[in-house]
Amino acid sequence: MEAAISLGNSFLGLWSFIAEKSDTLGKAIDVAVTYKKLHADTLDVVVQHQPGYLDIIITPSFKNAEAYAHASDFYLIQLDKFVKYSTGEARGVIESIHFQHAAPETPALFERYRAVFNCPIYFNAAENILRIHASALNLPLVSADAALQSALEPRAKEQLAAFEFKNEEDIEVLAQRHLRTLIATGRA
Numbered sequence: 001m002e003a004a005i006s007l008g009n010s011f012l013g014l015w016s017f018i019a020e021k022s023d024t025l026g027k028a029i030d031v032a033v034t035y036k037k038l039h040a041d042t043l044d045v046v047v048q049h050q051p052g053y054l055d056i057i058i059t060p061s062f063k064n065a066e067a068y069a070h071a072s073d074f075y076l077i078q079l080d081k082f083v084k085y086s087t088g089e090a091r092g093v094i095e096s097i098h099f100q101h102a103a104p105e106t107p108a109l110f111e112r113y114r115a116v117f118n119c120p121i122y123f124n125a126a127e128n129i130l131r132i133h134a135s136a137l138n139l140p141l142v143s144a145d146a147a148l149q150s151a152l153e154p155r156a157k158e159q160l161a162a163f164e165f166k167n168e169e170d171i172e173v174l175a176q177r178h179l180r181t182l183i184a185t186g187r188a
Contacts, residue, residue, distance in 0.1 A: 022086075022141055023140060023141060024138050024139060024141065025083065025132070025137050025138070025139045025141065026054070026137030028082075028086050028141060029047060029054070029056065029137070030047075032045075042060060042061050042062065042071060042180055042181065043060045043061055043071065043075055044058070044059045044061070045057070045058055049134070050131075050134075052133065053095060053132065053133060053134055054131070054134055054137060055131050055132075056079055056130045056131075056132070057127050058072065058076065058128045058129075058130075060072055060075065060128075065101075068101070069100075069101035072099055072100060072101060073099070075128070076097055076099070076130055079130045080094065080097070080116070080117055080130060083130070086141045086142070087141065087142065088142035090139055092133060093132060093136040094117070094119045094130060094131070094132055094133075095131040095132060095133050096119055096120040096121070096122060096129075096131045097119060097121045098122045098125035098126075098127065098129040098130075098131065099123050099124075099125055100124070100125055100127060101123065101124075102123055103124070
C-alpha cells in the first residue's frame, strides 16, 4: 500500500495530460479510460453508470491472489489520487471504495486504508470499484490548461499507437510486459 502511495507520484504526468484534455471530472474519466493503455496493460477498466453513481471497475490481470490484491490496492489508490488531483480534493466526490480481497487482519492496516481513502471502504466485494457520486461528474477540473494539453496530446497519441500496432511477439513488448509484472509483484 505504501508503495502504491509513493509510486503514484510518477503518475502525475499522466494525470496532468488527462486533466488537460478535460474540463469536468466526468470528461476526465472518459479520457482516462480511452487512454488506459498508456498507464497500464495489467488491468481492465470499465465505467458503469448506476442511478446516482458512476462506478469505475478495475480487474487486474494477475492470476496469483496476492498479486491480484496488491494490484487492486495500487490501481484503486491511483484512481483515488486522480479524482482528488483533478478536483482539488473536493469533498464528497468519492462515495465509496470496494475491494474484492478480504479486509486486513491488523487494525493498524485497516486504519491506514481508511486514512488513505477517507470514505467508506468495503472488503470482500464482488468487484474492485471506485464509486463516484453522479453529481460530482460535472465538477470543473482545477488543473485544466489548454496550452499544455495541446503539447501533451500528440505524444500520448503516438504512445497509444505504439501499443496498438506492435507485434505481440516483439521482444520489446514482451520485455515491457514482463517488467510490469515483476514490478507489480515486487520482484523486479
